[in-house]
Every structure is written in structure tokens, then in C-alpha cells.
Amino acid sequence: xxxxxxxxxxxxxxxxxxxxxxxxxxxxxxxxxxxxxxxxxxxxxxxxxxxxxxxxxxxxxxxxxxxxxxxxxxxxxxxxxxxxxxxxxxxxxxxxxxxxxxxxxxxxxxxxxxxxxxxxxxxxxxxxxxxxxxxxxxxxxxxxxxxxxxxxxxxxxxxxxxxxxxxxxxxxxxxxxxxxxxxxxxxxxxxxxxxxxxxxxxxxxxxxxxxxxxxxxxxxxxxxxxxxxxxxxxxxxxxxxxxxxxxxxxxxxxxxxxxxxxxxxxxxxxxxxxxxxxxxxxxxxxxxxxxxxxxxxxxxxxxxxxxxxxxxxxxxxxxxxxxxxxxxxxxxxxxxxxxxxxxxxxxxxxxxxxxxxxxxxxxxxxxxxxxxxxxxxxxxxxxxxxxxxxxxxxxxxxxxxxxxxxxxxxxxxxxxxxxxxxxxxxxxxxxxxxx
Numbered sequence: 001x002x003x004x005x006x007x008x009x010x011x012x013x014x015x016x017x018x019x020x021x022x023x024x025x026x027x028x029x030x031x032x033x034x035x036x037x038x039x040x041x042x043x044x045x046x047x048x049x050x051x052x053x054x055x056x057x058x059x060x061x062x063x064x065x066x067x068x069x070x071x072x073x074x075x076x077x078x079x080x081x082x083x084x085x086x087x088x089x090x091x092x093x094x095x096x097x098x099x100x101x102x103x104x105x106x107x108x109x110x111x112x113x114x115x116x117x118x119x120x121x122x123x124x125x126x127x128x129x130x131x132x133x134x135x136x137x138x139x140x141x142x143x144x145x146x147x148x149x150x151x152x153x154x155x156x157x158x159x160x161x162x163x164x165x166x167x168x169x170x171x172x173x174x175x176x177x178x179x180x181x182x183x184x185x186x187x188x189x190x191x192x193x194x195x196x197x198x199x200x201x202x203x204x205x206x207x208x209x210x211x212x213x214x215x216x217x218x219x220x221x222x223x224x225x226x227x228x229x230x231x232x233x234x235x236x237x238x239x240x241x242x243x244x245x246x247x248x249x250x251x252x253x254x255x256x257x258x259x260x261x262x263x264x265x266x267x268x269x270x271x272x273x274x275x276x277x278x279x280x281x282x283x284x285x286x287x288x289x290x291x292x293x294x295x296x297x298x299x300x301x302x303x304x305x306x307x308x309x310x311x312x313x314x315x316x317x318x319x320x321x322x323x324x325x326x327x328x329x330x331x332x333x334x335x336x337x338x339x340x341x342x343x344x345x346x347x348x349x350x351x352x353x354x355x356x357x358x359x360x361x362x363x364x365x366x367x368x369x370x371x372x373x374x375x376x377x378x379x380x381x382x383x384x385x386x387x388x389x390x391x392x393x394x395x396x397x398x399x400x401x402x403x404x405x406x407x408x409x410x411x412x413x414x415x416x417x418x419x420x421x422x423x424x425x426x427x428x429x430x431x432x433x434x435x
Contacts, residue, residue, distance in 0.1 A: 017139040017201050022151050024197035029156045031187035031194070033163020035095070036277050037171060037270065038118070039259040041180040045111040049260055053381030055115045056256040059122045060374035064367050066126035071363035074131045084131045085199040087124040092191035094121045099184035102177045110177075130363055139201065149343055150292040154285050157339075161281030168274015236352040240412035241365060244345075245372050247308060247403025252376035254315045254396035260381075261318070261389045262327075272324055276331055283335035284342075291340040300344035300351070301413070307340040308407050312400030315393040352412055 043052065074083055094117050101110050101117075140148050171179045262268050268276075295303055314334040318327050353361040384392045 013202050014139065014141065014144075018144065018148055020197050020200045021136070021139075021148065022155060024194045025152050025155045026159045026194075027190040027197075028194035029159025030163035031095070031190040032156075033160045033165070033277065033281075034167045034183040034187045034190075036160075036164055037167060037180065037183065037273065038098070038114070039256075040263050040270065040273060041177070042111045042114050043259060043263055044176060044180075045107070045114070047111040047115070049256075049264075049381050049385060051111060051115055052256045052259060053377040055118055056252070056377035056381075057374045058115075058119045060252075060370035060372075062119060062122035063126055063129075063370040064374060066123060067130060067366045067370070068363050070126040071130040074127060081199070081203045083127050084135065084203070085195060087127040088198060089192065089195045091121050091124040091128065092188065092195060094118075095184050095188035095191055099181045099188065102181055129366065135201070135203065139203075147292075149347065150288055153288040153339065153343055157281040157284030157288065161278045161285065164274050164277030164281065166274075168271045168277070171270035171274070234352065234354070236412045237361065237365075239410040240349060240352060241368055243403060243406040243410055243412070245368060245403075246406055247311065247400055248369065249372045249376050250312060250315075250396040250399030250403065252373045253380035253399070254393055256377045256381055257315075257384055257389050257393055257396070260384065261393065265389060266322060266324075268324060272328075276328055279328055279332045280335040283332045284339045287336045287339045288343065291343050294340070295344055295347075300347040301411070303340045303344040304348055305407055305411065307337050307344075308404040309401070310334075310337045311341065311404060312397040314397070315400075316397035319390045319393050348412060 039052065039055070042055065047055075098114050098117055101113055105113055136148070167183055170183070173179075174182065262273070262276075291303065311334075314330060317330045317334075321327065321330065349365070380392050380396065
């Protein structure tokens with residue numbers, strides 16, 4: 001951590017940008033630790049399994065509808081800073097609204113309203129997410145991406161661990177629902193501090209990209225022609241999307257089931273949930289420096305190809321060992337592995353897309369992934385009511401394993417240079433392929 005941090009000490013604009021991108025992760029990490037209990041919040045307010053599934057799937061629908069037009073809109077602006085910072089600030093105001101809902105509405109309307117607010121949050125985030133990944137690609141030189149992603153990962157892990165641990169203890173000491181309300185209000189304040197640091201980043205000058213004649217409308221929708229064009233232009237991009245979609249489909253399907261299984265069936269306490277989240281972040285904090293060194297030596301693609309094969313174990317093992325202590329240990333070990341994927345997966349993605357069309361490729365990838373993220377919970381939650389949560393969790397693990405195997409069958413490697421710009425193969429230059 002000390003070695004990575006030393007690389008960001010300096011007085012150049014790049015140094016300052018990277019420093020702010022590292023600092024902003026701390027307050028939002030603390031807030032994320034508190035917000036990780038919102039699934040349990042709506043469940044305790046009386047939410048049905050179907051509503052929990054909707055909370056996981058419908059935000060993806062909003063992303064599907066808005067990402068491509070939001071990307072075109074942002075690309076058409078020379079000054080993108082107001083849209084990046086402003087959309088982030090607006091999305092985080094909703095934490096404040098969630099916190100006051102129990103004071104404003106009757107009990108029977110609270111869970112549904114909170115889920116609606118979580119879904120609505122994706123509208124401003126559509127503008128932010130499209131621009132932020134591209135911003136990191138613009139302000140961070142390729143040879144420093146590994147250090148930036150490693151530091152951000154470690155700071156996020158430490159802050160989420162602290163936030164989740166303290167939140168779990170707090171929830172068991174304060175009466176419901178005031179305990180969850182206070183957490184959301186604290187998260188709102190912390191999130192705005194993070195937004196302030198994002199606003200301090202010096203955005204590079206952008207060349208506005210006016211849409212072509214066939215794309216002048218900014219109506220929400222899925223531009224399948226553009227996605228198809230992306231696949232034709234770069235085979236690595238097509239392989240990356242296909243394998244990621246299959247592998248992550250199992251994770252998206254299992255996501256809402258974890259809350260139902262751990263809180264609804266196993267009846268684990270808020271303190272246990274906080275300990276579980278804390279241990280997971282400690283695992284990230286401990287393993288991130290190790291994965292960074294491995295990536296520097298072997299390359300991001302090498303790490304992705306090996307860690308992705310183990311991602312399906314977690315949902316299977318927590319079903320086979322449904323006890324508090326084993327699940328804590330399983331979650332810790334699973335996060336050790338997932339950290340390697342988290343650090344390397346985005347780096348591989350940035351390396352296989354042409355920088356000249358970064359925002360468009362990010363938008364196409366985001367739309368496709370969110371189609372899967374929307375459909376998966378809509379399939380898994382009703383299915384769990386029919387055949388049981390444990391059976392569906394086992395199926396999700398199998399799907400994840402199949403996706404991991406596809407990374408080997410269809411590796412995301414360019415056979416030829418991209419048309420617009422020369423992009424190195426992910427395995428060729430490890431320093432440039434790290435997250």
C-alpha cells in the first residue's frame with residue numbers, strides 16, 4: 001500500500017487527479033458499508049420475494065434504456081464535468097429520501113417506495129457511469145492503471161469493511177426502523193463528500209462528437225445496430241461480452257437470493273451480516289496488493305482466466321454448509337479470489353477497446369450487461385418460490401462455472417489490431433493491462 005501510495009505523491013495535474021480519485025473512494029466506501037443493509041431494510045419492512053427481485057432487476061432496465069442515449073449526449077458536450085459531477089450528486093440525494101420515507105408514508109407503502117427510489121437512482125447514474133470509466137481512461141496513463149486500481153480497491157475495501165462492521169453493530173443497538181434511517185442519512189453526507197472530491201478532478205478537454213444523421217434522436221432505447229457493429233469491429237470485444245454475460249448471469253441471478261437465504265431462511269442477525277461484509281472487505285484489503293504484483297508479472301488476462309473458474313463455488317458452498325461460521329469463512333475465501341477478478345477484469349476491457357471510441361464501447365457493453373442483470377433476478381426469484389432458494393443457488397453456481405470455462409474457450413484476445421487505433425493484446429504488456 002505504501003509503495004502504491006508513493007506513486008501518487010507529486011504536483012503534476014496527473015498526480016493530483018489520481019490522488020483525488022483515490023481519496024473520493026473512502027467516504028463512498030463508508031457509505032456503501034451502511035447501504036449494504038438496505039436489502040435487509042426493505043425485507044424487514046415487509047417486502048415480498050418478488051419485490052426483492054424487482055429491486056435487483058429493474059435498475060438494470062433503466063440502465064438499458066438510458067445508457068446509449070446518455071453516452072451520445074455526454075459525448076456531444078465539450079465540457080463534461082457538470083454532467084459527471086452533477087449526475088453523481090443528484091443520484092446520491094436519494095439516500096436522503098430513503099432515510100425519511102418511514103416518517104412520511106404508512107408502513108404498507110414504505111418498502112415499495114424505497115425500491116422505487118433505488119430504481120429511480122439509475123436515471124442520473126446512466127450519465128455518470130458512461131463518462132466516469134472513460135474519464136479514468138483519459139486521466140490515468142496506461143502504465144499507472146495497475147497502481148490506481150490497486151489503491152482504489154484497497155481503500156474501498158478498508159472503508160467498506162469499517163462502514164459495514166460499525167453499521168452492523170449500530171443496527172442491533174437502535175430500534176427499527178430508526179436504525180436504518182440513520183444509516184441512510186449518514187450515507188448521504190458521506191456520499192456528497194465523495195462527490196466533492198470527484199469534482200476536484202481536472203477533466204481533460206473533450207472534442208464534442210455530434211451524432212450521425214441516423215442517431216440524432218436521444219430517445220431511450222437499445223441500439224442493437226451499434227452493438228452489432230462493435231462485435232464486428234473487434235472479436236476480442238465480442239468474446240469478452242459473451243463470456244462475461246454468461247458468467248455474471250449466475251451472479252446476478254444469485255444476488256437477491258442471498259438476502260432471502262441469509263436473512264429470511266437462516267435468520268442471521270444484523271451483526272452477522274455486518275461481520276460477513278467486514279470480513280469480505282478485509283479479504284480485499286489483504287489480497288489486492290498480492291493480485292497487483294501477480295498482474296504486473298503475468299498480466300490481467302492471465303489472472304482473469306484463472307480466477308474466473310472459481311467464482312461459482314460460493315453459492316454452492318453456502319448451501320452445502322448452512323451455518324454461520326462456515327459461511328463467514330467461505331465468504332472470506334471467495335472474496336480473496338474475486339478481488340483478482342475485480343482488479344483485472346476492467347483492465348482487460350479497457351485494453352481491448354479502441355480509445356477513440358471508448359465511450360461508445362462502454363455504452364454498448366453496459367447495455368448488454370444490464371440486459372442480463374435485469375433478466376437474471378426475474379428468472380431466479382420466481383423460480384426459487386417453486387423449487388426452493390437452495391436449488392436455485394446451486395444452479396447459479398453451475399452457470400458461473402460454465403461462464404468461467406467460456407473464458408478459456410473464447411479468450412478476449414485481439415487477433416488483429418483494432419481499426420481505429422492499435423491496441424495491444426491484453427497478455428502482451430502486463431503493465432498496461434492491470435487494474
